């Protein structure tokens with residue numbers, strides 16, 4: 001049987017961070033389960049965060065009025081994306097090429113995990129850049145293919161992140177408000193929009209203010225969860241058919 005593949009998109013500058021430890025636990029746990037694990041270490045790669053015309057090789061369709069989405073879609077179809085974007089898209093696709101040799105987007109048992117520290121209630125800029133530049137029109141979505149009919153509907157994805165604030169601060173009646181509101185743009189607007197089955201987020205609350213035994217317990221819980229992550233029921237969202245387009 002072909003080997004199953006998981007991709008961890010990772011954004012932290014320090015190998016001594018809790019995020020690095022969470023990434024290492026994920027690599028170990030998924031490898032133990034028989035997965036081939038790919039890691040995109042965005043800071044180490046010096047991944048370019050800005051979506052610019054440099055992402056396209058060759059001539060632009062409309063140099064007078066540059067429209068990133070349109071230009072990227074044409075460049076993707078014609079194999080003219082910059083090498084760094086093409087390489088990341090290949091990672092997103094790779095598992096099904098290995099597993100089923102079918103339509104390159106139709107696979108099961110694939111997980112994409114975004115691992116990051118919460119910055120200003122969202123992801124770090126470098127990870128937003130990865131999303132902007134890699135999950136492009138045509139490759140990751142189209143007007144016909146989104147949400148329930150999304151291109152990656154047979155793949156799973158999840159957010160895994162650390163916070164500075166404590167869990168009690170992220171409730172609907174507390175200082176920062178409900179964490180689920182912060183996660184909606186990422187979980188619905190990015191992952192589900194592209195069709196991913198979204199797994200519950202893995203939240204490591206305030207590791208910097210947690211004693212060593214508490215940090216170890218968080219990592220143990222993560223390891224245990226990953227052991228059964230492919231049997232988890234994804235989060236539920238309102239079906240697309242409820243809405244008129």
Ligand code: FMN
Pocket residue numbers: 012017018019020116117118119120121122161162163164165166207208
């Ligand atoms: N912590 C929060 O709880 N909410 C935030 O909005 C938030 N914004 C941050 C923005 C920046 C630019 C930085 C550097 C930190 C921010 N933090 C915030 C704290 C980090 O989330 C925290 O330091 C990190 O999750 C700790 O994990 P680590 O040990 O792996 O670095």
